[in-house]
Amino acid sequence: MSDTVQSSSGRVMVRVAAMDDLAEGRLKLVRAAHAKLAIVRTGETVRAVSAMCTHARIFLAPGNLTSDGLIECPMHGAMFSPEDGSVRCAPATKPLTVHEVKLLDGEIFVDPGEEPVEENADTTKPGARPSAAQWGNWG
């Protein structure tokens, strides 16, 4: 099977995992092309959201969802809905970006979205963050 498929809108979707690799009620971090994503399985449905908390741009942690089925940031405790990325508990105020998911023959494909254009991305300065393209293998 190919590692990519097309979405209904013609976008390239990347294989990130098999359904059998994804336990229900747990958050899994995956990489799809340039995007770092958090995926969650509920029954036969899989949701994908950005893996970076919108509060202080810390990566979410793999592990169990809360008892309410929410994603909790390990840094300051913000909570997000895995269904629509909405904020359910402060201090975050902006939702997580939702990514389209397609299930095909037990495989999970996700639209990584547009690659962010980082202006003034000078990673030679102390404290500068690497661009998405400069990340190594992750996951």
Ligand code: FES
């Ligand atoms: S970094 Fe996630 S709540 Fe602050």
